[in-house]
């Protein structure tokens with residue numbers, strides 16, 4: 001099976017690349033905007049034709065949540081129109097599209113973990129464009145699996161874990177919001193989950209949406225405390241409210257995703273957030 005990965009220089013794409021190096025069962029084609037701009041119909045069609053793509057894993061996205069408020073058209077082109085183009089191309093080539101979406105499609109006013117079937121109500125440009133991407137994919141009628149995830153981090157790229165470690169180098173104390181709850185997710189674990197979906201695709205229902213995060217849920221404040229603790233940093237973390245840390249884009253207060261569907265269908269065991277955070281911090285400290 002020939003597999004196309006888009007956005008391969010991002011957090012998730014890099015983790016998939018590492019895993020694919022140990023996978024002899026498939027032929028992988030890793031691309032990012034310099035080799036395959038997913039907004040370009042000609043480039044996408046050419047790529048599917050030349051490489052006889054059977055599965056496309058779309059890791060490309062516009063992920064700058066605050067900047068998206070000022071750049072809604074760019075965000076929509078990459079997060080909504082490009083996934084539609086990939087979906088139409090998959091339909092034409094009878095390929096499966098595995099697409100990654102976000103907890104930000106929900107409004108965050110809930111109190112119970114969100115199920116895949118719960119109504120969406122995005123509150124930011126980023127969330128709206130990702131929700132529109134999902135809708136446009138479904139509308140094409142192609143075979144797709146959408147995987148919504150949340151609070152992604154890894155040893156590469158820009159993410160909360162790396163920001164906390166950087167701040168710890170220059171600050172004795174920091175302030176972090178304690179009234180937003182979610183599920184941190186190590187990109188490595190998400191990449192393993194996507195591989196598992198890929199390898200079980202014959203047994204999975206297609207045209208379906210799944211949730212995947214690490215197990216457990218915490219606030220950003222809890223997350224920051226755990227990062228400092230596991231990395232042995234002497235930086236005090238103080239809890240603050242969202243009102244005390246104004247950001248351009250609205251963040252959901254409660255964005256815990258229910259994981260029962262993916263566990264039932266794939267039988268996968270999902271690592272607990274703190275175990276994965278420990279492994280990622282060990283990886284980061286080895287790379288320094």
Ligand SMILES: NC(=O)c1ccc[n+]([C@@H]2O[C@H](COP(=O)([O-])OP(=O)(O)OC[C@H]3O[C@@H](n4cnc5c(N)ncnc54)[C@H](OP(=O)(O)O)[C@@H]3O)[C@@H](O)[C@H]2O)c1
Nearest residue numbers: 007009010011012033037038060061063102149150151152
């Ligand atoms: N990060 C999170 O906390 C989070 C949370 C929930 C869901 N997600 C979703 O998870 C997925 C993976 O996220 P991530 O954190 O790995 O993202 P990321 O690190 O921002 O990587 C996205 C990659 O896509 C590339 N890209 C942008 N426009 C492109 C285009 N037109 N054609 C091809 N590639 C393009 C980016 O290149 P440039 O860097 O040059 O733009 C980047 O290499 C995304 O769908 C995201 O929405 C992420």
